[in-house]
Amino acid sequence: MPADGQAEVSYPGARRPDRRRWVDTGGLRLAVSEWGHADARPILFAHGGFDFAGTFDVFAPMVAEAGWRVVAWDQRGHGDSAHAHLYSWEADVRDALAVIDSIGLAPLPVLGHSKGGSLMLQLADAVPHRVQAVINLDGLPSDRSWPDVPEHTRTRMLVGEIEAWLEHRSRAEDAVRRPGTLDQLAERRGRMNPRLSKEWLRYLVAVGARCDADGWRWKIDPALRLGGFGPWRPEWSMWRLPSLGMPVMCVLGLEVETMGWGTRPDDVAPYLPAGARFIPLDGTGHFVHIEKPRTIADLVIEFLT
Amino acid sequence: MNGLTGRRTVSLRHVRIELALHELRVGSGRPLLLLHGLAEQTPAAVPESAAAWPGPVWGLDFTGHGESTVPIGGGYTAEILMADADQALSELGEATVLGRGLGAYVALLLAGARPGRVQGTVLADGPGLAGGGPTPGSPSVVQTVPGPSGAPDPFAVIELTRDVRPPDYASSYVRQALQLSGLEVPVVVSAIVRPPWLAAVAGESGVVSLPVVEALRLLAHRPGRELV
Numbered sequence: 001m002p003a004d005g006q007a008e009v010s011y012p013g014a015r016r017p018d019r020r021r022w023v024d025t026g027g028l029r030l031a032v033s034e035w036g037h038a039d040a041r042p043i044l045f046a047h048g049g050f051d052f053a054g055t056f057d058v059f060a061p062m063v064a065e066a067g068w069r070v071v072a073w074d075q076r077g078h079g080d081s082a083h084a085h086l087y088s089w090e091a092d093v094r095d096a097l098a099v100i101d102s103i104g105l106a107p108l109p110v111l112g113h114s115k116g117g118s119l120m121l122q123l124a125d126a127v128p129h130r131v132q133a134v135i136n137l138d139g140l141p142s143d144r145s146w147p148d149v150p151e152h153t154r155t156r157m158l159v160g161e162i163e164a165w166l167e168h169r170s171r172a173e174d175a176v177r178r179p180g181t182l183d184q185l186a187e188r189r190g191r192m193n194p195r196l197s198k199e200w201l202r203y204l205v206a207v208g209a210r211c212d213a214d215g216w217r218w219k220i221d222p223a224l225r226l227g228g229f230g231p232w233r234p235e236w237s238m239w240r241l242p243s244l245g246m247p248v249m250c251v252l253g254l255e256v257e258t259m260g261w262g263t264r265p266d267d268v269a270p271y272l273p274a275g276a277r278f279i280p281l282d283g284t285g286h287f288v289h290i291e292k293p294r295t296i297a298d299l300v301i302e303f304l305t
Numbered sequence: 306m307n308g309l310t311g312r313r314t315v316s317l318r319h320v321r322i323e324l325a326l327h328e329l330r331v332g333s334g335r336p337l338l339l340l341h342g343l344a345e346q347t348p349a350a351v352p353e354s355a356a357a358w359p360g361p362v363w364g365l366d367f368t369g370h371g372e373s374t375v376p377i378g379g380g381y382t383a384e385i386l387m388a389d390a391d392q393a394l395s396e397l398g399e400a401t402v403l404g405r406g407l408g409a410y411v412a413l414l415l416a417g418a419r420p421g422r423v424q425g426t427v428l429a430d431g432p433g434l435a436g437g438g439p440t441p442g443s444p445s446v447v448q449t450v451p452g453p454s455g456a457p458d459p460f461a462v463i464e465l466t467r468d469v470r471p472p473d474y475a476s477s478y479v480r481q482a483l484q485l486s487g488l489e490v491p492v493v494v495s496a497i498v499r500p501p502w503l504a505a506v507a508g509e510s511g512v513v514s515l516p517v518v519e520a521l522r523l524l525a526h527r528p529g530r531e532l533v
Binding site: 025026027028076083084085086087088090091093094097098101122123125126127155156158159162163165166169170172173223229230231232233236239240 | 374
């Protein structure tokens, strides 16, 4: 198992996993973290893009304290999981099911934040016999953040984005993440997560980065890159929602920020399946479970009871 | 040098994948780059339809195909194969591209992504032309893949028959090629079968439909920056 971070940095309420193990997915090794008693009722947690299971270090113990065995994994290329040859949405969904298989065949509740929330919608639609309930934390993409510009301008934007990505692919073989001090990494991440406290970001560095001779580096595969292009449309994830026959709860942070989708309650309402619980949260950004862990944990525990 | 076919093979690095780029015919002038269909590989010799090409002819084995690396754990997208083909372009410089099936879709993406380097592209029938259709189907999770391991990678065969190919997404690439390549005819559709993405491409003004042999003749003799 990987070393347990270099966790000399503490954060109020944060607790590293009670157990860690590996799961194989098509020959690739995924790092799995668990909180709570090994024989408690299991629930699966899926983190967002460019995050890792350690981002649940405050939230997961709260759910575990209520009698749950929380199982989270580092998505391929993220955290302590293997850096893969290839990455895709379908592969992430497949990896999620490999983790569920490692827990057992009985259906279980699944919870996902951001990209993880969208992954769980697709998983529940694909294998409803394995999923007892779905909890989505600000993981409902809408097309609001897509630029509304004339077609000709959009063509140049797209070609610019693709060329930048191809150049990144050409260089990525030798790429390493830029090293820095723990505070520098926390400061860089803070630019993408402006609502999260400096103390929390420092804690994330201690569990999500490693300390090399020349400084701290995020563990995430340097071949991965934020942004991108492709045929995928945000509304395709929302299309999964009406299919779901199991209990569903969706939490939406209403404060718009870079890492979120800017989705509004009116965008979600038409897609909610009958009986779904929908909770828009004022004054809360994209990372609802990090900004308000107690509130979200209480919602989850109550919803699952 | 490959002992069986006598062809020369260049190994290209694409992040963690070793790609095999095969030289099927030595020559001078603008190269023709062949992109094979799904679960195919570069042919041993120049195919008959490309025999009249006046310059050198090369073929790329995509990730998970032919002599290229078979990745662990799948995760294929057409965009990654486009980046494979971009590595071949970096090696060859400017080239005309002939794609079959999946390779035709990848050739279109490449023509739109690198309008300054792709000197005309021909989209031909072949395996994997339609992909997963124009909109997402009912999802399923494929965890284990049937058949022997090795090339062609079963994960590629499954994942690249399910990837969504929206017509307006394909159109955005053909428009990039039309607007930015400076070519009068940057894209020729030769395929008889026209799934929705290809029907949209063929419907763009400036795109012509011709059989492969005539398409290559048109692109070979087009007045360009270099003589062939």
